[in-house]
Amino acid sequence: MQFNLDDLAAIDCYELLLGTVVPRPIGIVTTLSEGSALNAAPYSLFNIVSHDPPVLVFSVLPHPEGRFKDTAVNILATREFTLSLVSEALAEAMNITCIDAPPGISELDLAGLTTEPSANISPPRIANSPVVFECRFLTSLSFAANQATIFGRIVTAHVADRFVLDAGRAVVDTPALKLIGGMHAARWYARLSDRFEMERPSWSERSNST
Numbered sequence: 001m002q003f004n005l006d007d008l009a010a011i012d013c014y015e016l017l018l019g020t021v022v023p024r025p026i027g028i029v030t031t032l033s034e035g036s037a038l039n040a041a042p043y044s045l046f047n048i049v050s051h052d053p054p055v056l057v058f059s060v061l062p063h064p065e066g067r068f069k070d071t072a073v074n075i076l077a078t079r080e081f082t083l084s085l086v087s088e089a090l091a092e093a094m095n096i097t098c099i100d101a102p103p104g105i106s107e108l109d110l111a112g113l114t115t116e117p118s119a120n121i122s123p124p125r126i127a128n129s130p131v132v133f134e135c136r137f138l139t140s141l142s143f144a145a146n147q148a149t150i151f152g153r154i155v156t157a158h159v160a161d162r163f164v165l166d167a168g169r170a171v172v173d174t175p176a177l178k179l180i181g182g183m184h185a186a187r188w189y190a191r192l193s194d195r196f197e198m199e200r201p202s203w204s205e206r207s208n209s210t
Contacts, residue, residue: 015185018184018185019184022182023190024046024182025044025179025181026043026085026086027042027043027056027085028042028086028090028094028129030081030108030125031070031075031078031080031123033073033074038123039070039074039107040097040113042097044181045059046083049151053153055153056135056152057149057150057152058083058150060072060147062145062147064100066146068148072140072150075137075140075150075152076148079136080135081135081137082123082124082133082134082135084132085130091180093112096111113126114128115127119156119158120134130177131177132157133157134154134155137150138151138153163176163177175193178192179192
């Protein structure tokens, strides 16, 4: 079946795209407001887009009330944020941080997540996460009202010691992280334990074998 996305309602476009582009990495973003109020929220429209310089991107969709979400407001004002990857052990806590809590309620407290100071930026990082990136705002794009696609330069990466195989070369035991990915319908998730390996082809080897 062919879908013309210009003819789809926004919610139907959401279902189509999030039901096909899977799995998506999940990051819990922590920010501080200009008044130093701490905010945390999970995002799965997120990925790495460059290693030199090290840059990640994530999209903050509009708040259901038709305004910017606090994450976007805070980053555009303070230009700093952390992004914590979500492991299987943090799945339930991550889901709780999605709650539509009223202003003044801490999502982190509700989820039982603790923070500790970051090394080079003001927003604290989630202590329970196996991998946390400290980021400084680079730029943002907006494709519709009250949403922001945010690019951040990673200035510091925290990886729990037990997952580091070679500190000198920054080699991480990726399977041991037990990260989860976002799937379809905004409520399904995937474990990354089912993997397969393929060697990248070499033109010289292919040419010599024929």
